[in-house]
Amino acid sequence: MNPTEEIDSLIEKHPDWRGAKLAQMRAIIRGVDPAIVEEWKWMGAPVWELDGILVVGNIFKTKVKLGFMYGALIDDPDGLFNGELGGNQRRSVEFAEGDEVDEEAFATLVRAAIAYNRSKPRKTPARKTPARQTPAKQ
Structure with a gap:
């Protein structure tokens, strides 16, 4: 299956509020920019990328x-960030059953993530230097 089909399958496997919430958030993310690409990484996580990773989705027993x-x-x-607040890089938005989302505020976070990814300096490939040649012993 391709990544989009994998995400569809994950949503279908959770016919309760969790699948509905992931589907809602997916629609918001994809609606921000048509160039956003869906990926399937880390043995089962939906990932949305544009010039790098933007958002990683996870479904847990009591939260999305x-x-x-x-x-x-x-x-x-x-x-909106209410999870992973202690780290110096990641943040998350976590939803429990019945939690509502401000769709425009969430879309603003996705746009900010895109802007951040685009502002990062591009990694240049490591320069491959040829092995030093030593004269053969005679």
Whole structure:
């Protein structure tokens, strides 16, 4: 299966509120920019990327978690981040059953993550230097 089909399957495997919440968040993420790519990584996590990883989704027994790879480095004007607050890089938005989401505020976080990814200096491939040649012994 391709990544989009894997994510579809994950949502279908959770016909309760968790699948519905992941589907809702997926629609918001994909609606921000048509260039966002869906991936399936780390043995079963939906990932959305654009110029790098933006958001990683996870379904747990009592919550749905949307982790922003560089959440600690982007503005959260509406205070949506409520998980992984102690780290210096990641932040997450976690939903329990019945939690509502401010869709525009969440889309603002996705746009900020895209802007952050685009502002990072591009990694240049390591220069491959040829092995030093030593003269053959005679």
